[in-house]
Amino acid sequence: MTTFDCADPTARRAGIAAAVQAARAGNLVVLPTDTVYGIGADAFNAAAVAQLLAAKGRGPDMPVGVLVGSWTTIDGLVTAVSPVARRLVEAFWPGGLSLVVEHAPSLAWDLGNTGGSVMVRMPLDPVALELLRTVGPMAVSSANVTGQPPATTAAAAQAQLGDKVAVYLEAGESSVGEPSTIVDLTGKVPRILRQGAESLDRIREVAGEVIPAGS
Known part of the structure; x- marks a missing residue:
């Protein structure tokens, strides 16, 4: 277990290198994001994802989402990106909006009991983006x-x-x-599953009709 102070440029470089090595070895990493800190693993390493869920005290019935380092990464994760998904990506990414979409059936990952969907987000944080662009999703x-x-x-995560x-x-x-x-973009009308960093009104400006959380 090692902590790196990313405010220091030298420590940041060393930290990202160590985090890349850890993720590729199937270990867990805590990384900053714009919203809250995240605990992460290589999305395509099923054992590492299981380790992540165990660290949080969760089972596969509470699947984990995926962070990506660019707009275009989502194209390789889903069967097709709908027009409303594209508008939301372009308006809110990188930022505090997660999208639940149907993932491509060919993907060799096990994120938990997802029912064929995946929650995807691109965070607005330079350290996270550098890590994601090296490791991948x-x-x-x-x-x-x-x-x-x-x-x-x-420190709070540790x-x-x-x-x-x-x-x-x-x-x-x-x-x-x-x-x-x-x-959630898997239905006919976008539905907010959790209200958080981005407001309902702003999302409606981009997506049109949206079902609020709890409705």
Whole structure:
């Protein structure tokens, strides 16, 4: 278990290199995002994803989402990107909006009991983006034990997760400090599953009709 202070350029380079190595070896990494800190693993390493769920105290019935490092990565993860999904990606990514879409059936991953869908987001954080662009898509969930408050610093994540994580990337307080808004695009009308960093009104400006959370 090693922590790197990404405010220092030398430590940031070393930290990202260590995080890449850890992820490729099937170990867990805590990384900063704009919303809250995340605990991540290589999305295509089923054992590492299972380890992530175990670290959080979750089972496969609570599947993990995926963070990507570019707009175009989503094209390789889904069968087709709908016009509304494309508009939301272009309007909100990188940022605090997660999209639930049907994933391509050919993908060799096991994120839990997803029912053929995947939650995808591109975070607005330079450290996260650099890591994701090197590793590729990562399975990432909030860096906390299930039922405990989400961590907004790597230190807060370490207090909960300890040595279950190989590398902690500390980049200070998360700029948003609350989880992303989740929009489900698998139905006929977009539906908000969780209201978070992005407002319903702003999402409606881009997507048109949207079913609010809890409706």
